[in-house]
Amino acid sequence: MTDTDPVGTGLGSRIARLGQLTEIEPQRGHDLPQHVADLIWSRRLLPVVTRADEAPSPFGTRAPIKGAGDMSITYAVCPAGTGPSLHTHRRTFETFTVLKGRFQFTLGDDGEGTAVLDPFDVISVPPGVARAFRNVSAGEGLLQVIITGGRHDVDDITFPARTAREIAGHGEEYLAYFQSKGLHFDI
Template identity: 25%
Template sequence: MSGAGTPAEKPASETTVEVACYASMPQFDSSILDTFIPRCRRLTQLHFGRIVSNPDAPQAFSENVGFNMTYNLVEPGKGNALHTHPSVEIFIALDGKWEIAWGGRGEHTTVLQPWDMIAVPAHVRHSYKNVEEKTANHIMTILCGDASITWGPDVVAEARNHGVRCTRRGELLGFWSGEELQEEAGAETEEDEPDAYHRPMSNPEMARHVRRFRDGQSLSVQAKGSFVNVSWRALAQGETLAIHCSPRAVDVLLVVLEGSLLLTRQGGELVAVTSQLDSVRVSAAEAQGILACNQLRTPCTILVVESQMRAIAGRQCGEWLVAGVSPTGSMGGECFAPVEEAWRAIGARGGRKERRIASATFTCRSYPKMAAGGARLL
């Protein structure tokens, strides 16, 4: 499945900064096949790329950076259905606790605490679930490369039993622009594909792909000529942080996990004021001249996503690596260094390395569809 409906990839703009405000982004309640199954209902916000079985959903940012990124707001006890991708998928718990399941029937599990993240390798069948008892919570996904999906056993049939019209592959009918898909078009379901397509993975193997916020280790996923690095930065009251990124990076994304973040240029020019769950896209070239400042009395923690993925298409399983993990399981490489001075400073100030987010109690509901896009140019 190729990138139909996605803005064409192009060189990063060197002067444009875009802010996607969480409160104004459209939320889709029927954006993907499994959301028609009651246990999988959720709201999805699309930042980059496209939603795998709804290619016409508008992305918030104007440029495609080579990966797909979403927020998903999920009620307690609900999640998504088992599926696989031909490339790595990264999950970050934005708030609340999340169970990540994997295996042929989801028999292996691990739980992410707030701000923890995991990189699920290509062709490993997996799903997520909000395991909080009372609160709806958010999980962030980054899918490297093309938005392509193969659903687990019985998922397509279960969705059809709930009235959805879709192809055998699970692509929704009536959501595509242009010509109508035929119901029998598309790739086969997993029952018709070789067993070798499903990559088994043990608990110890998957544990090497988990990054705990309390440990402060960043995460990197690499393919030939492409990569995405994900790390945390914590700012105390009044602290200012110069944004330094990899010399190979083309795009930088900042996601506010807690607090409020003020972005200025070196000369003092205001770039953006952001709050919790807002995100900022900027070219790596311009990011070097931007300062991030926390001017409030409350802590501010941000997620930094550096990438060079604009030129990639789909990659085969063997070409995607969670960097630093050797065949023997040992870790190495720059991407696994602890989050540098800003992180160590928390301990020096007597702060806690593991903060929890207080989630507001509310119920998921259907939001009115908004105009395409949700980002503003600065």
């Protein structure tokens, strides 16, 4: 079956197909060891919807759908045992829906709160609250990540100093790589 676009609606350009999504730009062609990249990103971040403005999005510009109000949607693919370390969105809400697998969410500046979510469970983390997540299921996990409010740019996300130290422990050049992509670390 093929898609049809009723005359004048423009809806044909507002369809995103999972099999055609591509990773965010920084995840393609880097020379980072996988265990270092896993400290910052889900194994694959697949943008679905991005804002239509010109803000430098942390999720890149490759989403097939641009502009859906004040939100973005990305799929986060995580093999078993993986997920990004604690980080904070300073001005935006980050709402997660588990689509496949089980995920443990760690919340708070020192990771003092935890919650395990099953498929179709949802958690919404407000601005300023540190969060991390890890796929605790045996197989690949998939999250839908919706970002709303604030400005969805690279200046919104900050990683704690301990993440910077851990990355630098594998090589200062790896920390420099992430900083060159606009990521911020409390150093």
